[in-house]
Amino acid sequence: MESFILWIMAILLAPFFSGVILKVKAFFGGKKGPPVLINYYTLIKLFQKGSVYSTSTTVVFKLGPVVSLCAAVIALMFLPIAGRQPLLSFNGDVIFVLYLLGLGRFFTIAAAMDTASPFEGMGAAREAYFPIICEATMFMILVLFVKLTGSLSLSAYFAGSSPMEIWHAAGPQMVFVIIALFIVLLTENARVPVDDPATHLELTMIHEVMVLDHSGPDFALIELGAFYKLFFYATMVAGLVFPFDLGSPIAGFGLFWLSLLIIYKVVGVTESVMARYRMDLVPKFILTSFALAFFAAIITLEFIQ
């Protein structure tokens, strides 16, 4: 029951947290910024609209938003929120969840290719390329975690006192892992310095350009999916940065939502203090995350027996 309530809360609150990023960026830009609930207003607006479909598209195009949203929602079911047991869990669910998100991406790419627009094709090519490196990073981190916990399940890494135990076992390496995971978060969620979610320039976009042809409720589903995906990664980072198990559930919840807020704010600050990288430098940036994760794994395998 508790897990179910937390999952519902995640579903309901994810758009709010994404609004926080906008607020932080507005603060750095010397602006008031949109209201913090802006994403809810946008979603309501989009759901009230109709969708426009190009005559050149097929059912794949309509499938894209649905599948990517479902993938993200199901991924959240496997995620230990606030250090509690997730709704679903089995040994090996990490790999299942990673490829579930991969499935969502596959359908987004397929929908983009379905429009036959040169812009979307370009975006799809970029979207297909960069996550390959992210996947390498994620598996390196996984190797490390399996070594430390002996389990292939998200709940074994992020629920209860396990984050603290991981820290005790491999504290210094955790710093690398957190940075690597944060880079993956920025890449997977199309944030600066990898992608710019705010630009109107199709030629520079990665993720945004793939969803240009989606409108109304379809676009709302895509937006929702993006919020959940960001929530998924942010929760993992938060769990590692604040591994404390405070005992009392109330204090635990408080700490969790606060830490999540901090992670989102850090994303906002990152976006505000730097420009995005040139497209050909992005793979190098993502490779940095792999190098860090690889290094952390090597150290662990070598010294912790």
Added chain:
Amino acid sequence: MKTGFLQIRHSRPVDRNRIPDLSFDEFRKQAMEIVKNKGKVVHFFAYEENKAIRLMAVLRTDHLLHVAGCKAPESYPSMSRECEPFHMFEREIAEQYGIRPEGHPWLRMVRYHPNCQDRPDVFGNDYTKDIPGNYDYYSVQGEEIHEVAVGPVHAGVIEPGHFRFNCIGERVLNLEIQLGYQHRGVENLLQTADPKRLPILAENIAGDTTIGHALCMAQAMEAIAGMETDQGAGIIRTIALELERLANHTGDLGALSGDVAFLPPANYCGRMRGDFLNLSLLICGNRFGKGLVRPGGVRFSIDGEMNKNLINRLGELKNQMINVIDLLLISTPSVRSRFEDCGKVGKTDAEYLGLVGPAGRASGIPYDVRRVFPTEQYGKLNIPEHAEHTGDVYARAKIRADEVIQSIDIILSLLTGPIASKEVPAAVPALQPSAFAVSLNEAWRGEVSHCLLTDADGRILRYKVKDPSFHNWNGLSMALRNTGISDFPLNNKSFNLSYCGFDL
């Protein structure tokens, strides 16, 4: 250097009977001689007089202008092969008068309209059909080549233009720019409209260069009508032109920052652009300076209180600009890594294409009309020679940033007290018959120039407008060669050329 071309001064009346009337072969030979000795093209156009079509060229060398005319042949050997800056002018003449430049390297329509002579169309277009008609794009063949077409309708609120990229992966091999979507027939209108409307039409050739074009028209009219302006008018015109430069450069620096997703300077510059526009509003009641410059002078004076107000506001803005420029161009490494080495146009290429204005100065061509052909107060201001040498986006941004600070200093040095100017006469100035004048000004994009020819009755025979964008669009194509396609918006903004100034 002795040539068959007549040496003239800018913004001075010239009796058209004194302009050499050469044979075409002689005209071409002399023109080529001038451009080979570092001459550049200011104007090259055709006009009709007494049922005959004639060509006229205005060229510039260091501090000198040269003009000559000739009778237009049915077709002629293209000059673009020997001097690239003729390229666009030859296409324009072919479109407007149906005269074919033989052997032109890229003979395509410029703006998509029939010629005014009922001659057979050079491009074989059927103008009853919609734009873009019969246009054969440059194409690249190969397995991995893909073409991206952008525009004419864009995602942002910008003017229409079509960009065709030939890419291999993320790398651009060639960019072709096809414009003409905003052709309004400005030159034709200027020749036929009620003379009272002329200054208003000039102000609307390109909205962001209102003062630049209005000033060129005023100076050309004043030259031919023999009108003198007082010193106060000269100072206010100079201030207005610099304010226009400030607003546009500031806005573009902000947009450059926004294009690399670095928001703080984008927001600050957006606000400050508004502040600079509001200074124009303070002077003349219009943020773009519309209604300020008229042949004979200016319509508004600056009184003591406004003078103090302007000095205060500019002083504040100067400090803020220095901080923002530091944040954008110096202290943020991630921005520098985006700007540096992006979209390079070397000096050789820039000279070859004949780039003008900040785009030229970023590639090492120090030409600045304010220094070389000073008008109004510029002769007294000692404008320094300024150029960057890398020719990349960083250089273009740096030139603009330097000019922002320079322009603020120029305005502050001119605001010494109340500036009074006598009222502009309401009557339409009477133009001398058979006269010619060419006026040049350094607007924020570079050399704006207007050419005015009157007929034997003192009516306007030909009014030729040239916006700096006419020279610079090919520079943007050059910058994109071998650059990532995702850097196109950044390069485009660093040039920020005018569509309507080109389309006329």
